[in-house]
Amino acid sequence: MLKTSPFHSRTAPLVRAQTWRRWAGYQMASAYDPHPDREYAAIRNAASLIDVSPLYKYRITGRDAARLLDRMVTRDVTKLRVGQVFYTPWCDVAGKVIDDGTISRLDEGTFRLTSADSSLRWLAMNAVGMEVVIEDVSERIGALAIQGPLARAVLAQVSPADLAALKYFRLVQTTVRDIPVTISRTGYTGDLGYEIWVEATEAAALWDTLIEAGTPHGITPAGVWALDLARIEAGLVMLDVDYHSAHRALIEDQKSSPYELNLAWAVSAEKGPFNGRRALAAERARGAAWGFVGLAVEWESLERRFAERHLPPHISNIAWRASVPVYRLGDQVGYATSGCWSPLLKQSLALAHLRAPHFAPGTRVQIEITVEHRRTRADAIVVKLPFFDPERKRS
Amino acid sequence: MNAARFDAIVIGGGHNGLVTAAYLARAGRTVLVLERRPLLGGAAVTEEVFPGFKFSVFSYVVSLLRPEIIRDLNLPRHGLQILPLESTVTPLDNGDYLASWADPDETRRELCRHSPHDADAAVLFGRVMHHMAMAVKPILGMVPPDPTSLSPADVMGFLRLGGHFRSLGAERFHALHKLMTMSSADYLDEWFEFDPLKATKSASGIIGTFLGPRSPGSAYVLLHHYMGEIDGAFRAWGFQKGGTGAISESIARAAQAFGATIRTGAAVERVLTRDGQATGVALESGEEIAAKVVVSGLDPRLTFTKLVEPKQLPDDLVEGVRRYKFRGSSGKVNLALDGLPDLTCLPGVGPHLRGAISISPSLAYLERAYDDAKYGEFSSHPYMDIVIPSMIDPGMAPPGKHVMSIFVQYAPYALNGGWNDAKREAFGDAVVATLARYAPNLPSRILHRQVLTPADVERITGLSEGNIFQGELALQQLFFLRPVPAWAKYRTPVGGYWQCGAGTHPGGGIMGGSGRLAALEILKEGA
Numbered sequence: 001m002l003k004t005s006p007f008h009s010r011t012a013p014l015v016r017a018q019t020w021r022r023w024a025g026y027q028m029a030s031a032y033d034p035h036p037d038r039e040y041a042a043i044r045n046a047a048s049l050i051d052v053s054p055l056y057k058y059r060i061t062g063r064d065a066a067r068l069l070d071r072m073v074t075r076d077v078t079k080l081r082v083g084q085v086f087y088t089p090w091c092d093v094a095g096k097v098i099d100d101g102t103i104s105r106l107d108e109g110t111f112r113l114t115s116a117d118s119s120l121r122w123l124a125m126n127a128v129g130m131e132v133v134i135e136d137v138s139e140r141i142g143a144l145a146i147q148g149p150l151a152r153a154v155l156a157q158v159s160p161a162d163l164a165a166l167k168y169f170r171l172v173q174t175t176v177r178d179i180p181v182t183i184s185r186t187g188y189t190g191d192l193g194y195e196i197w198v199e200a201t202e203a204a205a206l207w208d209t210l211i212e213a214g215t216p217h218g219i220t221p222a223g224v225w226a227l228d229l230a231r232i233e234a235g236l237v238m239l240d241v242d243y244h245s246a247h248r249a250l251i252e253d254q255k256s257s258p259y260e261l262n263l264a265w266a267v268s269a270e271k272g273p274f275n276g277r278r279a280l281a282a283e284r285a286r287g288a289a290w291g292f293v294g295l296a297v298e299w300e301s302l303e304r305r306f307a308e309r310h311l312p313p314h315i316s317n318i319a320w321r322a323s324v325p326v327y328r329l330g331d332q333v334g335y336a337t338s339g340c341w342s343p344l345l346k347q348s349l350a351l352a353h354l355r356a357p358h359f360a361p362g363t364r365v366q367i368e369i370t371v372e373h374r375r376t377r378a379d380a381i382v383v384k385l386p387f388f389d390p391e392r393k394r395s
Numbered sequence: 396m397n398a399a400r401f402d403a404i405v406i407g408g409g410h411n412g413l414v415t416a417a418y419l420a421r422a423g424r425t426v427l428v429l430e431r432r433p434l435l436g437g438a439a440v441t442e443e444v445f446p447g448f449k450f451s452v453f454s455y456v457v458s459l460l461r462p463e464i465i466r467d468l469n470l471p472r473h474g475l476q477i478l479p480l481e482s483t484v485t486p487l488d489n490g491d492y493l494a495s496w497a498d499p500d501e502t503r504r505e506l507c508r509h510s511p512h513d514a515d516a517a518v519l520f521g522r523v524m525h526h527m528a529m530a531v532k533p534i535l536g537m538v539p540p541d542p543t544s545l546s547p548a549d550v551m552g553f554l555r556l557g558g559h560f561r562s563l564g565a566e567r568f569h570a571l572h573k574l575m576t577m578s579s580a581d582y583l584d585e586w587f588e589f590d591p592l593k594a595t596k597s598a599s600g601i602i603g604t605f606l607g608p609r610s611p612g613s614a615y616v617l618l619h620h621y622m623g624e625i626d627g628a629f630r631a632w633g634f635q636k637g638g639t640g641a642i643s644e645s646i647a648r649a650a651q652a653f654g655a656t657i658r659t660g661a662a663v664e665r666v667l668t669r670d671g672q673a674t675g676v677a678l679e680s681g682e683e684i685a686a687k688v689v690v691s692g693l694d695p696r697l698t699f700t701k702l703v704e705p706k707q708l709p710d711d712l713v714e715g716v717r718r719y720k721f722r723g724s725s726g727k728v729n730l731a732l733d734g735l736p737d738l739t740c741l742p743g744v745g746p747h748l749r750g751a752i753s754i755s756p757s758l759a760y761l762e763r764a765y766d767d768a769k770y771g772e773f774s775s776h777p778y779m780d781i782v783i784p785s786m787i788d789p790g791m792a793p794p795g796k797h798v799m800s801i802f803v804q805y806a807p808y809a810l811n812g813g814w815n816d817a818k819r820e821a822f823g824d825a826v827v828a829t830l831a832r833y834a835p836n837l838p839s840r841i842l843h844r845q846v847l848t849p850a851d852v853e854r855i856t857g858l859s860e861g862n863i864f865q866g867e868l869a870l871q872q873l874f875f876l877r878p879v880p881a882w883a884k885y886r887t888p889v890g891g892y893w894q895c896g897a898g899t900h901p902g903g904g905i906m907g908g909s910g911r912l913a914a915l916e917i918l919k920e921g922a
Contacts, residue, residue, distance in 0.1 A: 017498075034498040037479040038749070045478055045636055046789050150789060216794035218787070299466055312529070345471045346462070 002027040005053035006142035006203030010211075014221055021224060024054040024116070029223035035317050036229065037343065042220035043189050043230045044344050047148040049210060049221045052188070052195065053203075055101075056118055059137045060111045064130035069103055069111055072126045074258055074280070076271035080105045085169045085184050088266050089258045090122075095279030096246035096255035098122065099239055100263070104171055104184060112137075112197075116239040122247070126275070142203035146210060146219075147193030147230070149392055154214040155194060159183065163194075168394040177209050188227060190234025192392040228319040232340050232349055235294055235385030237261050241321045242292070242337040242351055259288035260353065262385055291359025294383040295326070295336060295367060297348035301379035302369070309372045315341045315348075326352050327366040327377060333358040336367060342387065349387055350380070358382075401427045401656075403917070404676055404686040406663045406702065407857075407896070409437025412692030413646040413657075414910030415895040415917075417468050420653035422918050427684065428647075428655060429676065431662035431857065434640065435647050437692070438856050438863060439905050441640025445843040447793040448731040451638035452845075453852060453863065455727075455782060455800045456480060458632045459622060459906040460642070463536070467911075473652065474645035476636040478787050482750030484741065485595045486833040488757075492740035493591045494747065510589040520586045526567050527574055528621040533559060535622065535901045535908050538916060539875035539883045574614045575870060578607075580758050582614040594755040598778055601804060603864045603903070605722040607765030608758055612870050619868060619903065634787050642905060666691070666702045666892055673892040688891045688917060692910070694858060694865040695719055695878035695898040699887070708888050715879030719872060719898075723849030723861030724768060726806035728826045730799040731792070731843040735783070736834040749786045754779035754829065768805030773822045773848075776829045778804045796842075801826060808849035808860040819846050865898035874900055885913040893917055 003026045005011070011029055019030040028051065031039060042048040060068060070077035075088040082105050089100040101115035113119065123134050146155060156163050161174035161183060171184035179202045187193035198206045211219060228238075237243060243256045257280065258267045267280055299313070306313045319340035326334045339350030350367060358365065361384045366377040403419050405412045408430030420426045434440055438453040457477060465475060481497035493509060495502045506514040540552025560568055573582060579600030583593040597608040599620035606613045635642045647657055662679040666689050675685035691698040699708060699716045741747050755761055755778055764774035780802040785792035792798045803826050810818060823846035831837050849861025858865060866872060875883045878898045885893050895913035897903055 034501070037497065038481065041478045041787075045476065045787075216789070218789035299462065310529075344476060346465050346475075347471075 006200035010207040026054040031223040036225035039222035039226035046218035047150040050145040058113045059135040062132035074267040076268040091276030095276035147189040189230035233388040260290040262292040295350040295380040298379045401686040403688040407692030408435040411910030414907040415914040417650035418914030420655035426655040428657040429661040436643030439639040441638030450729045459904040468649040473648040480633040484747040486740045579613040580608040605724040672890040690893040696859040721860035721862040723808040725804040727847040728801040729845040732797040732840040752781040771811035773806045814850040864903040
């Protein structure tokens with residue numbers, strides 16, 4: 001039996017075409033309308049409400065809480081201040097990524113870790129000999145993302161928090177109407193937005209409040225299809241889609257280091273001992289074998305390939321998730337793992353793993369496409385991620 | 396006057412003028428755009444007509460903007476953001492409605508409610524129109540070859556065109572010929588039985604044209620519309636965030652990024668010439684600016700009879716321009732609302748308010764609306780294409796309030812007795828009263844009303860006779876006949892003086908095709 005999210009009583013009646021999907025053991029909406037166009041547009045144009053409750057959430061307290069997290073992840077948690085959020089990957093001893101997520105410092109001794117996959121065992125293994133309490137609060141806490149250029153305007157109506165002062169990757173413990181919440185200036189869309197963390201019992205009331213306040217601003221519930229388009233434009237990796245957890249990989253080749261996932265910025269070169277430190281230092285010194293980059297597929301080339309079969313190019317309104325070969329000068333140099341037609345950028349985009357030295361921005365490659373049952377290749381160019389990075393994301 | 400300070404001056408900062416400027420600047424030319432009004436965009440402008448309420452004052456949706464322009468000028472990086480406009484609802488006189496939704500299966504089920512026959516026919520019709528549009532589409536990106544010329548380029552152009560049509564096969568070629576010659580009503584009669592469906596589909600065949608659904612030639616304009624649907628694959632159909640003015644601004648920003656200079660509030664009085672060669676422009680302020688090339692984005696009447704002395708031009712050209720049909724036939728009513736209209740056929744707030752509402756209950760209704768115009772009156776019960784942009788782009792109105800854009804046809808430019816304030820208000824009243832038949836609460840929701848007749852369109856934008864396409868999209872003035880035979884390749888008889896407005900091929904709508912092709916021709920000449 002799949003679980004339902006704390007917002008299920010509100011989201012379920014809106015899923016018109018019964019387009020549900022599984023997400024970490026939960027039954028979640030792919031889209032509310034039969035197609036995600038309008039839901040995606042709300043993320044980039046107005047405000048969207050996205051239920052992200054299936055994320056795993058852990059509350060970590062005790063004298064050694066910071067020490068535990070610092071030992072586990074690649075960023076320097078000793079620098080994480082109260083009210084701040086870090087995005088970070090974490091690695092095994094060989095420096096291969098197990099998962100990625102966020103760490104919030106709720107107060108001096110209380111942290112919250114979110115992850116895509118269950119992390120309880122790994123936390124416990126790292127906590128050996130430490131004085132910490134690790135609590136799985138995944139089901140106790142609902143998470144609702146409000147994302148889009150008008151997200152702040154909507155939230156400001158119903159929360160006393162000084163949202164204008166709440167900087168990117170900061171959080172505040174506050175209320176929405178009378179509901180106690182944590183609001184973090186975070187999201188998975190690359191847009192202006194917040195994630196609201198609420199006790200599951202109050203989730204429905206939070207939803208109702210935001211819908212009511214947001215309706216004059218065009219607030220639109222959005223499902224995973226819309227979120228997926230936005231996160232690809234934002235160049236954000238997804239576990240089990242763009243990379244495999246080092247804990248689940250069956251062979252070495254399935255593993256990736258943070259350097260191979262475009263996450264070099266999230267690996268501290270200065271911090272003390274942590275999982276994978278030595279391996280990552282060595283990799284830093286010799287250079288990563290793979291790069292994780294954006295591919296912009298050239299429209300003229302797509303058009304030509306389809307025109308050969310007397311068709312206009314086929315454009316899907318949902319993202320694809322598959323491994324697709326990428327070539328350079330005839331040889332395969334890597335593979336793309338997800339992609340979409342960007343409704344905003346009017347461009348066909350893909351996220352790809354390319355072998356050194358083929359991942360420098362501007363490199364011309366070819367990506368496999370299928371036209372009328374036949375495999376062929378379209379021209380693409382390597383671009384730096386993110387594809388879309390509006391000022392308002394950090395403003 | 397000093398030696399040429401600019402390689403090119405573009406007269407008119409409408410979207411085509413801006414496209415021309417951007418392409419010329421992209422090729423390294425120094426370019427100056429001169430716009431008479433304080434804001435850019437021509438008929439694609441957004442204005443805060445009433446405090447807090449923003450309107451796409453004239454042109455209000457985008458469907459045909461050429462994908463190659465979006466790419467070449469990188470418009471999404473400069474602010475192009477097209478939001479989905481998903482549905483069309485036609486309220487019927489019996490209290491029911493006809494809807495077309497974003498999902499094809501939903502649309503088919505809806506149509507089935509009215510006519511199972513038409514539900515099936517619509518699928519086949521869509522396929523035929525797809526092929527027709529695919530057949531015609533290459534022409535949009537082509538400089539019209541001259542059929543009377545034996546120059547290699549023209550002959551090659553026609554050979555290419557001929558080969559293209561031969562590749563269609565007999566059946567599709569015949570269908571295309573029918574589309575080119577029939578009325579939209581006759582053409583649709585061959586396919587459908589449900590009258591409101593035919594009426595709603597035929598409406599796109601009359602927009603901006605002084606034709607009724609039963610007038611021959613109107614079927615072609617249907618096809619023009621379907622071309623937007625193929626590019627629907629490219630998803631360039633819908634609302635621009637911030638209104639159509641934001642499209643113009645995105646093109647302007649692209650042009651500036653390539654180095655173009657843009658001046659607003661700079662009305663050009665005339666093109667300066669010496670020995671049959673353009674040398675620059677004179678502004679109404681008296682200022683003179685030199686340039687090697689002058690490009691007019693204005694319509695053919697202004698381009699050939701106002702900006703230059705007609706006596707410098709061949710008589711047949713002047714005569715051709717005189718005969719060129721403008722005949723503005725539509726008006727616009729923009730409403731600021733303090734709440735949403737409640738349709739009798741679909742009460743309450745629903746997805747239908749995020750799409751278009753078409754007042755086209757029957758073919759007879761449209762034809763009668765045309766009858767009024769034929770005899771010099773505005774339609775007492777006009778065809779209307781209505782959208783509520785604030786439902787999709789909340790920034791267009793204060794929270795909880797709305798803006799409604801009503802495209803109205805027919806409103807003849809040559810109204811009996813001419814347009815005046817009283818006639819304008821009577822026209823606005825007819826629009827609101829007609830709409831109130833389908834949404835009785837609408838009048839009580841209106842906070843402000845802006846009524847624009849073709850005379851107003853002409854006065855504000857400069858478009859002759861208020862024609863939104865810079866001249867009708869009628870077969871006798873399309874392709875190598877646009878605007879006049881022998882002068883369809885963006886050139887003029889004055890050396891270095893060019894045309895780039897919608898009065899040239901392919902014209903019409905926020906397409907930019909004219910502006911792009913003109914720029915490519917200018918560059919080809921090595922200017």
